[in-house]
Amino acid sequence: MPSRENSNRRVVIAALPDDRLEVSNYAMEAAAVPDPESGQVLCRTLAITIGAGQRAGLQGSASYAGAPESGRVMGGSGIARVEASTDSRFAVGDVVRAPTGWQDYSTPSADELLAVDPSADPGELLGALGTNGLTAYFGLMDLGRPTEGETVVVSAAAGSVGHLVGQMAAIKGATVVGIAGSDEKCALLVDELGFDRAINRKVDDFRAAFRAATPDRIDVYFDNVGGPILESALFRMNTHGRIVCCGAASQYDTSSPGPGPRGIPGLLVNNRVRMEGFLVFDYESSYEEARAELAGWVGEGRLKPLVTDYDGLEAAPQAFVDLLAGTTVGTTVVRVA
Amino acid sequence: MPSRENSNRRVVIAALPDDRLEVSNYAMEAAAVPDPESGQVLCRTLAITIGAGQRAGLQGSASYAGAPESGRVMGGSGIARVEASTDSRFAVGDVVRAPTGWQDYSTPSADELLAVDPSADPGELLGALGTNGLTAYFGLMDLGRPTEGETVVVSAAAGSVGHLVGQMAAIKGATVVGIAGSDEKCALLVDELGFDRAINRKVDDFRAAFRAATPDRIDVYFDNVGGPILESALFRMNTHGRIVCCGAASQYDTSSPGPGPRGIPGLLVNNRVRMEGFLVFDYESSYEEARAELAGWVGEGRLKPLVTDYDGLEAAPQAFVDLLAGTTVGTTVVRVA
Incomplete structure (x- = not known):
């Protein structure tokens, strides 16, 4: 067995955020390295990824992740190295996807683990080939279903899911418009990732800029933010347009979510628009197939994963605060070991 | 040619409503009976039907029906008798579905007409076998897709579309819950039309009554009203539930539509809910098949059409005001001749 530290550093929720998340909502503590029980595997965390949707998990019972509580280790997905195993499927030294949480060591059930190529980059495993990539893939392909020449708009377009959605829509032959939070992000989308157009959501007259960027209106709107941008998109949908509801980042980092978008249900009826929410976990039986296609696109250079490392x-905690403030791009990864 | 009055009485829009519709928003006028031009058919209106959605058509450009204007004859569908024809498909004395508008005589294009059984009751032709029945049918069957044992909730349940939706859901083996605007309507739904439960939306604690009436939550919500009831339903949807957006009656008869429903998009994501708007006209190629099935259910007594006659x-105009005030049930029909 490789050498192991004596202590398991863990990031716990010190206090649920009242409004915007702050670093002080978390605390570091040390505990004993756990021993795996029967069926469990001791995992040494190598890297974790953080997603904006985890902020919703701190709002209480409204989230699919269940009610949060102070003192609990912050949950999350990561890449880990097996350090001890009670299950014949995993051996010491294997590298796995695991629900590590924000800690050095965890003891998930072997059923929750998936072996990965130990030579692969954790940023890529957690981004384009991880939950972000799968979320983009199934949301766009199964619900959005863009066809050649259609206009696809994606919000939080430089974000963990958005930057992949836009590139996949381009692969499908759609005209791709991204909405992001800074001119720098917009330039990145157009210059590096092949988006046709990008709009800074903070410009003075967003609606005018949005209209100008969508001359053929919108066939697929991939929504990562909710709120006023969702409302603006609703008013630009083409007949039989599809709105893929993936996230509501505009509503996460606050104690007072805004009102619902105007125009519902009237605009949905008049324009025969479909609006559908999804969670990637429902597609688990198709992950392997999707990962193969995603890896192919990455290998061909058609899908460029962006990663912001900590x-x-x-x-x-700082990475999470930055992510919510919009200062990261692509997949946010914390390198732990 | 049968005898014909010399004058065509027409109901025109006198002034667009500022807020709630009033009878004074309309005026009766008399014009010459029109002569059909080439391709047109002179139709004597026998009966017209009025739907709540027509109120949206008076709100301006937001509606699929196009912008309204003062002085225009009020549009609408009806049953008519052919009095003169320039098209070989229709002969004097035939009875047809026609876009008659609110007037004694009209000259639609022959392409807009559909022959019907002259012995059939206009109330049934305009209700269960008309646009209301087709709207209920395609919305429920194509978008809602209830399966045996699921819970289907319909709002405006005693209304033109709603009373048919609930009965069709029962035919499909669903548990059916109606929401209506009076105790009398609720009793009618349960006692006469086979709804499992019905809730008066005007009770003091609607949310508690709604929860009690949907112990297994909601699989399909057929929305005819929008507004606060749509919001309540959103919070009761089961995983993978479907919301069929058919109308927004709560938003029609006002100059100040309310805010959008809270919980969008968060609830759609967490519960993987699909919300979809539709217009029955998109299903025109399947009307004949649907009418055959609807007629079968009516004939077997499984689908009981309700009609309120004027x-x-x-x-x-009074019928329209009553309809919007919720004092009619089923299909609202005005017998003209």
């Missing part, structure tokens, strides 16, 4: 477990 | 063209 170094050290102790940086995780 | 007598005389001059009663049409």
Whole structure:
């Protein structure tokens, strides 16, 4: 067995956020490295990823992740190295996808683990080939279903899911318009990732800019934000348009979510628009097939994964704050070991 | 040619409503009976039907029916008798479905007409076998897709579309819950039409009554009203539930539509709910097949059409006001001749 630290550093929820998340909502603590029980595997966390949707998990019972509580280790997905195993499917030294949480060591059930190529980059495993990539893939392909020449708009377009959605829509031959939070992000989308157009949501007259960027209106709107941008998109949908409801980032980092979008249900009726929410977990039986296609696109250079790296477990709270403030791009990864 | 009055009485829009529709928003006028031009058919209106959605057509450009204007004859569908024809498909004396508008005589294009059984009751032709029945049918069967044992909730359940939706859901083996605007309507739904439960939306604690009436939550919500009832339903949807957006009656008879429903998009995501708007006209190629199935259910007594009759063209404005105030049930029909 490889050498192991004596202590398991963990990031716990110190206090649920009242409004915007702050680093002080978390605390570092140390505990004993756990021993795996029967059926469990001791995992050494190598890297974790953080997604905006995890902020919803701190709002209480409204989220699919269940009610949060102070003192609990912050949950999350990561890449880990097996350090001890009670299950014949995993051996010491294997590298796995695991529900590590924000801690050095965890003891998930072997059923929750998936072996990965130990030479692969954790940023890619957690981004384009991880939950972000799968979320983009199934949301766009199963619900959005863009066809050649249609206009696809994606919000939080430089974000963990959005930057992949736009590139996949381009692969399908759609005209792709991204909405992002800064001119720098917009330039990145158009110059590096092949988006046709990008709009800074903070410009003075967003609606006018949005209209100008969608001259043929919108066939598929992939919504990562909810709120006023969702409302603007509703008013630009083409007949038989599809709105893929993936997230509501505009509503996460606050104690007072805004009102619902105007125009519902009237605009849905008049324009025969479909609006559908999804969670990637429902597609688990198709993950393998999707990952193969995603890996193919990455290998061909048609899908360029963006990653923002943080170094050290102790940086995780700051990474989460930055992510919610919109200062990261692509998949946010914290390198733990 | 049968004898014909010399004058065509017409109900025109006198002034667009500022807020709630009033009878004074309309005026009766008399014009010459029109002569059919080439391709047209002179139709004598026998009966017209009025739907709540027509109120949206008076709100301006937001509706699929196009912008309204003062002085225009009020549009609408009816049953008519052919009095003169320039098209070989229709002969004098034939009875047809026609876009008659609110007037004694009209000259639609022959392409807009559909022959019907002259012995059939206009109330049934305009209700269960008309646009209301087709709307209920395609919305429920194509978008709602209830299966045996699921819970289907329909709002405006005693209304033109709603009373048919609930009965069709029962035919499909669903548990059916109606929401209506009075105790009398609720009793009618349960006692006469086979709804499992019905709730008066005007009770003091609607949300508690709604929860009690949907112990297994909601699989299909057929929405005819929008507004606060749509919001309540959103919070009661089961995983993978479907919301069929058919109408927004709560938003029609006002100059100040309310805010959008809270919980969008968060609830759609967490519960993987699909919300879809539709217009029956998109299903035109399947009307014949649907009418055959609807007629079969009516014949077997499994689908009981409700009709509220008004007598005389001059009663049409009052019928519309009553419909919007919720004092009619089923299909609202004005017998013109």
